[in-house]
Amino acid sequence: MTALTLNNVNKSFGNVHVLKDITLEVEEGEFVVFVGPSGCGKSTLLRVIAGLEDASSGEINIGGQQVNLVPPSKRGIAMVFQSYALYPHLSVRGNMTLALKQEKQPKSEIEGRVAKASRMLNLEPYLDRYPSELSGGQRQRVAIGRAIVREPKLFLFDEPLSNLDAALRMNTRIEIANLHRALDASMIYVTHDQTEAMTLADKIVVLRDGRVEQIGSPMELYNNPANQFVAGFLGSPSMNFLPEALIQESGQNTIGIRPEDLFLSDDGPLAARVSHVEKLGGDTNVIAKVQDHDVTARLFGQHAIAEGQELRFGYASEKAYRFNEAGQRLA
Amino acid sequence: MNKARHNPLNMVAMHGALILYTLIALFPVFVILINSFKSRRAIFREPLALPNADSFSMIGYETVMKQGDFFLYFQNSMIVTVASLSFILLFGAMAAYALSEYQFKGNLIMGLYLALGIMIPIRIGTVAILEMMVATGLVNSLWALILVYTAQGLPLAVFILSEFMRQVSDDLKNAGRIDGLSEYTIFFRLVLPLVRPAMATVAVFNMIPIWNDLWFPLILAPAEETKTLTLGSQVFIGQFVTDWNAVLSALSMAILPVLVLYVIFSRQLIRGITSGAVK
Ligand SMILES: Nc1ncnc2c1ncn2[C@@H]1O[C@H](COP(=O)(O)OP(=O)(O)OP(=O)(O)O)[C@@H](O)[C@H]1O
Numbered sequence: 001m002t003a004l005t006l007n008n009v010n011k012s013f014g015n016v017h018v019l020k021d022i023t024l025e026v027e028e029g030e031f032v033v034f035v036g037p038s039g040c041g042k043s044t045l046l047r048v049i050a051g052l053e054d055a056s057s058g059e060i061n062i063g064g065q066q067v068n069l070v071p072p073s074k075r076g077i078a079m080v081f082q083s084y085a086l087y088p089h090l091s092v093r094g095n096m097t098l099a100l101k102q103e104k105q106p107k108s109e110i111e112g113r114v115a116k117a118s119r120m121l122n123l124e125p126y127l128d129r130y131p132s133e134l135s136g137g138q139r140q141r142v143a144i145g146r147a148i149v150r151e152p153k154l155f156l157f158d159e160p161l162s163n164l165d166a167a168l169r170m171n172t173r174i175e176i177a178n179l180h181r182a183l184d185a186s187m188i189y190v191t192h193d194q195t196e197a198m199t200l201a202d203k204i205v206v207l208r209d210g211r212v213e214q215i216g217s218p219m220e221l222y223n224n225p226a227n228q229f230v231a232g233f234l235g236s237p238s239m240n241f242l243p244e245a246l247i248q249e250s251g252q253n254t255i256g257i258r259p260e261d262l263f264l265s266d267d268g269p270l271a272a273r274v275s276h277v278e279k280l281g282g283d284t285n286v287i288a289k290v291q292d293h294d295v296t297a298r299l300f301g302q303h304a305i306a307e308g309q310e311l312r313f314g315y316a317s318e319k320a321y322r323f324n325e326a327g328q329r330l331a
Numbered sequence: 332m333n334k335a336r337h338n339p340l341n342m343v344a345m346h347g348a349l350i351l352y353t354l355i356a357l358f359p360v361f362v363i364l365i366n367s368f369k370s371r372r373a374i375f376r377e378p379l380a381l382p383n384a385d386s387f388s389m390i391g392y393e394t395v396m397k398q399g400d401f402f403l404y405f406q407n408s409m410i411v412t413v414a415s416l417s418f419i420l421l422f423g424a425m426a427a428y429a430l431s432e433y434q435f436k437g438n439l440i441m442g443l444y445l446a447l448g449i450m451i452p453i454r455i456g457t458v459a460i461l462e463m464m465v466a467t468g469l470v471n472s473l474w475a476l477i478l479v480y481t482a483q484g485l486p487l488a489v490f491i492l493s494e495f496m497r498q499v500s501d502d503l504k505n506a507g508r509i510d511g512l513s514e515y516t517i518f519f520r521l522v523l524p525l526v527r528p529a530m531a532t533v534a535v536f537n538m539i540p541i542w543n544d545l546w547f548p549l550i551l552a553p554a555e556e557t558k559t560l561t562l563g564s565q566v567f568i569g570q571f572v573t574d575w576n577a578v579l580s581a582l583s584m585a586i587l588p589v590l591v592l593y594v595i596f597s598r599q600l601i602r603g604i605t606s607g608a609v610k
């Protein structure tokens with residue numbers, strides 16, 4: 001059974017058309033990540049799924065049941081917000097139990113679920129504290145705990161880590177991955193951090209301007225992008241795009257080469273002048289100019305390359321992607 | 332930024348200014364209080380002197396207690412003020428929430444219409460109000476005053492509160508919706524506590540004009556059993572003779588409840604700051 005099906009979902013605010021014909025499926029137990037640049041409609045899509053906004057048209061099915069007219073609390077979902085959105089006047093325990101009390105769950109059931117969730121998230125020492133007495137990371141865990149206790153069919157996360165610092169972000173990312181494994185629930189996760197997308201997702205949905213650009217597993221999208229946007233969006237440093245004319249005399253198309261597919265080669269086709277070198281220890285990123293196009297090469301290991309140096313890069317032709325003028329991938 | 336606060340010279344200057352302002356603001360109250368405990372002669376001979384064994388007299392308070400039903404006036408004022416404030420806060424907050432939270436046709440027009448009342452003094456409509464009260468038989472009842480004061484306070488309340496409610500995080504309300512809270516619960520349990528400082532501000536702004544008002548009690552409810560404190564005190568101010576002892580004593584007693592209410596609200600003002608609500 002599919003956990004979520006969207007059929008031609010559209011959403012307009014007045015005459016601003018934000019979501020355009022979104023069609024996608026989330027399988028039971030799947031971890032799906034929505035990525036896309038800021039303002040592309042990721043949060044709006046999540047809110048439409050949650051029922052906080054009504055879709056202008058289209059059909060939303062959760063767990064095989066059409067929910068277009070079902071209020072958020074009855075959709076079998078739980079949502080974790082970017083701003084945590086904890087109830088300031090309730091303790092951690094109160095935050096976690098409120099929804100269950102609203103559902104009139106028996107007391108023993110509520111206590112059991114809170115105990116389980118707080119054990120999972122290491123929240124036991126904080127159960128009687130108020131949100132204002134917690135650190136950012138702890139608040140985030142409470143927000144996740146509040147979602148877990150409801151035992152929803154579908155979890156919705158809206159950029160849950162974007163307020164955390166880098167180290168905490170990595171820990172929490174791993175925690176969320178473990179949680180997904182432990183709960184075996186379907187999750188939808190919005191982010192514009194592509195590391196989060198690549199590492200967490202079973203399936204990535206790339207959005208641009210309210211449209212689905214491509215859906216697939218992280219490696220599918222990485223190795224086989226449908227268009228220039230997806231190719232440029234995934235991968236860090238991002239793919240190099242060069243006009244075909246630069247390499248083979250003529251042509252209108254664009255050639256895309258991933259930074260790690262470039263290598264130093266004395267008779268390579270790309271003559272470049274180094275403008276900046278980033279030495280990361282394990283890798284060396286070389287940013288160079290090929291005529292007036294910036295090119296980034298990611299070389300394995302440590303290299304003694306200096307700014308201003310003249311180099312030639314080569315690449316294997318089967319590793320190059322070709323895109324037409326409209327940005328569509330050519331075979 | 333914090334440097335200025337820690338500089339002792341700045342601290343002294345700042346506190347000096349604040350203390351000076353407090354003294355200036357409290358001086359009239361102080362004069363009223365000390366003079367209310369003095370004999371009539373002492374009031375006029377040395378208005379700024381503290382009462383001493385010679386000049387001390389409770390004559391003012393005795394007159395007030397004897398004349399008219401001072402406690403009834405007091406009770407009337409209290410009922411009118413508290414009831415009006417409750418209605419202003421309740422209806423003002425609900426209207427503000429509707430205007431700030433829900434998109435509906437005429438939302439903007441409705442907001443402007445409600446805000447218009449801020450610019451038009453309600454006293455312009457006194458004659459019409461009186462006619463209405465006569466027609467509905469509410470003249471000489473406390474309801475007349477409560478209704479008028481509620482109407483008078485609502486525009487500013489809606490205006491201020493809707494501005495504050497717009498700032499309450501959408502995520503918080505949405506979290507409540509997902510957790511199955513009704514819109515009323517979201518309003519009363521999540522939004523109201525977060526705008527408590529604004530509510531206190533509105534309450535303080537409305538309380539004092541209502542407590543002190545002479546105009547509407549005189550016109551709408553001058554009967555003995557509905558007199559308010561301010562109206563009741565007027566008996567001591569005559570065209571030719573004014574019983575200053577009584578006036579000052581009545582005023583001293585009238586200040587007290589306002590002071591108590593103010594202390595309650597201003598504590599809310601300070602306490603209501605929400606840290607850690609979101610983020
Ligand atoms: N209530 C609204 N009224 C009008 N336009 C809106 C409303 N909410 C969102 N939009 C518009 O919809 C578009 C998508 O917004 P959304 O918040 O979904 O973006 P996002 O992909 O989540 O961006 P970010 O990564 O910055 O969070 C934006 O252009 C935004 O201006």
Ligand SMILES: [Mg+2]
Binds near residue numbers: 042043044
């Ligand atoms: Mg967003």
